[in-house]
Amino acid sequence: MSSFDAPDMPSGQDAAAAAEVQQFLAEEQQRAAMLGVVSKLTVTCWDTCVSKPGSKLSSWESDCISNCARRFIDASVFILNRAAKQQGRHSLLGREGPGERPQLDPPGLWTGWVGPAAGTALPPAEAPHPLMPVVG
Amino acid sequence: MNPSLATPRDREEFFRAARAEASDQLLQELIQTVADKCFAKCITKPGSSLTGGESACLAKCMDRFLEARTLVVKALETQQ
Numbered sequence: 001m002s003s004f005d006a007p008d009m010p011s012g013q014d015a016a017a018a019a020e021v022q023q024f025l026a027e028e029q030q031r032a033a034m035l036g037v038v039s040k041l042t043v044t045c046w047d048t049c050v051s052k053p054g055s056k057l058s059s060w061e062s063d064c065i066s067n068c069a070r071r072f073i074d075a076s077v078f079i080l081n082r083a084a085k086q087q088g089r090h091s092l093l094g095r096e097g098p099g100e101r102p103q104l105d106p107p108g109l110w111t112g113w114v115g116p117a118a119g120t121a122l123p124p125a126e127a128p129h130p131l132m133p134v135v136g
Numbered sequence: 137m138n139p140s141l142a143t144p145r146d147r148e149e150f151f152r153a154a155r156a157e158a159s160d161q162l163l164q165e166l167i168q169t170v171a172d173k174c175f176a177k178c179i180t181k182p183g184s185s186l187t188g189g190e191s192a193c194l195a196k197c198m199d200r201f202l203e204a205r206t207l208v209v210k211a212l213e214t215q216q
Contacts, residue, residue, distance in 0.1 A: 021141055024151050028158060035162060038212065039169065042205045046173060050204065053177060053197040057204065065204050069211035 041069050083110055170201050 049064035050057070057065070087108035139150045178193035179186075 017141065017144075017147065020147060021150075024147075024154075028154065032158065038205065038208055039165065041212070042201070042208045043169060043173070045208060046201060046204050050200060053174070053193065053200040055196060057200055057207075061204075062207060065207045066211040069208045070215050073212070073215055 041072055044072065045069055086110060166205075170198055173201060174198060 045065045045068035048068050049061050087110050139153075140146050141150055174194050174197035177197050178190050
């Protein structure tokens with residue numbers, strides 16, 4: 001966990017400065033997410049493609065790893081789209097607006113009903129960025 | 137540590153330090169992953185010390201793993 005505590009932002013904070021910090025945090029969060037995918041994929045594809053490490057990666061191993069990464073993304077997109085269809089919505093995480101009622105017929109294949117997950121009225125909270133200023 | 141973000145210089149320093157910390161964290165995780173994976177591949181019959189063969193295997197494994205990671209990054213970059 002980060003050693004940084006909440007940065008002090010004086011109450012008279014310039015709006016442009018606050019935007020700069022928000023922008024930075026958003027970029028870092030996106031970068032972290034991307035790197036998370038890379039790390040996970042590297043492990044998965046290493047397990048799939050490399051049995052015994054040699055003095056260099058064979059062309060078979062190299063192709064396998066590249067294909068593995070690309071097909072994993074393809075597979076994820078395929079699964080998400082198909083699950084969304086089966087669930088009965090455009091988006092698997094679709095959130096009804098204040099005036100809408102959850103559709104009950106036909107029920108979503110993945111949860112038995114169509115609507116946001118029980119207990120969530122808001123978009124799923126993203127893990128707080130470790131450097132995000134803590135209020136209070 | 138409570139950095140002030142009042143001045144542009146303060147913010148620059150904060151961004152720089154934050155990125156460095158994120159980079160350190162990434163490196164730490166990567167090393168841990170390599171250690172786990174390469175131990176599994178190379179140390180199949182743990183003896184009373186690390187043999188030359190095991191060390192050589194670990195060295196190769198580290199290098200190959202990093203190459204694999206580079207391939208993954210490239211594949212994702214060129215993915216539509």
